[in-house]
Amino acid sequence: MRDDPVIQVTTTVNSEAEADRMGREAVVRKLAACAQVSGPITSHYRWKGELCRDTEWKVSMKTFGSMVEKLLALLEEMHPYETPELVCTRAESVSRSYIEWMTRNLDGQPDQAGMDAEE
Numbered sequence: 326m327r328d329d330p331v332i333q334v335t336t337t338v339n340s341e342a343e344a345d346r347m348g349r350e351a352v353v354r355k356l357a358a359c360a361q362v363s364g365p366i367t368s369h370y371r372w373k374g375e376l377c378r379d380t381e382w383k384v385s386m387k388t389f390g391s392m393v394e395k396l397l398a399l400l401e402e403m404h405p406y407e408t409p410e411l412v413c414t415r416a417e418s419v420s421r422s423y424i425e426w427m428t429r430n431l432d433g434q435p436d437q438a439g440m441d442a443e444e
Contacts, residue, residue, distance in 0.1 A: 327428050330390040331416040336400055336409055337368060337381040344382035347403050356396040357386035358427040387427060390415070 334357070338344050341364060348360030364382030371377065388396050397411055404411075 327389070327424055331419045331424065331427065332388055332390050332393050333414045333416065334386045334388060334393065334396055334400070335383060335412045335414070336404065337366070337383050338405060339379065339381055341365075341382050343405060344384045347400060348384045348386060350403065351386050351388075351396060351399060354399065355431050356392055356399055357388045358430045360384055360386045389427065389431065392431065 336347070338347065341362065344362040344364065348357070348362055351357035352360055362382055362384055365380045366383055368379050368381045369377070370379075386396065393413055397413075400411055401409060
């Protein structure tokens with residue numbers, strides 16, 4: 326079995342279309358095995374001294390530790406926010422079959438024509 330930790334990378338954006346675009350691009354480039362878009366969610370935060378409340382969409386992507394830096398670079402490049410939330414969480418336990426599926430879907434060159442159908 327692969328000796329590379331599974332990492333979930335999460336970010337939020339201000340539209341479903343943007344979340345979809347970022348998740349899909351990460352999968353097409355084989356930097357994430359999958360991406361889930363959820364929302365809308367309500368976010369509360371401070372920005373430049375002001376209390377803010379916004380509607381956002383969350384994108385959660387699964388990748389391997391060895392690929393995190395490349396995935397983060399892509400997300401920073403694509404992200405519409407000045408200071409994007411990019412949070413990486415290491416999975417404590419992952420099934421062998423899921424790791425095998427991730428390995429098959431992350432090895433090799435980026436897809437040219439888009440994503441393959443889910444197995």
